[in-house]
Amino acid sequence: MTNALTGMFLYIVKGFLGIIGIWGVLFVIIGGFRMVMAAGNEEQYLAAKKTITWAILGVLVAVMSFSIIAIVQNLVGVDYTKIQNAQPPK
Secondary structure (H helix, E strand, O other): OHHHHHHHHHHHHHHHHHHHHHHHHHHHHHHHHHHHHOOOOHHHHHHHHHHHHHHHHHHHHHHHHHHHHHHHHHHHOOOHHHHHOOOOOO
8 A cells, every 4th residue: 555655656757747837938939938028138138147047956856856756666666657657456
C-alpha cells in the first residue's frame, strides 16, 4: 500500500512538473515577444528580460526536480509505471 501511494504521488508530481516546464517555455516566448515589441523602450526591454530570466530559472528548477524525483524513486524502490497499469483491488 505504501509503495502504491508513493508511486502515485511521484506520478502526480511528475505531471505537475511537466506542466511547469510547458509554462516556462511559454513565458520565454512571451518574454521574447515583449522584448521585440519594446522598440527601444528601455523599461519595457528590462521587464521582458526579467520575464525571460525568471522563465529560464523556472524551467531549470523543473528539470532539476525531475532529477530529484528520479533519485527519490530509486532510493524508495518504486516503479510508478507498474502502478499506472495496476487494477484496483476488488
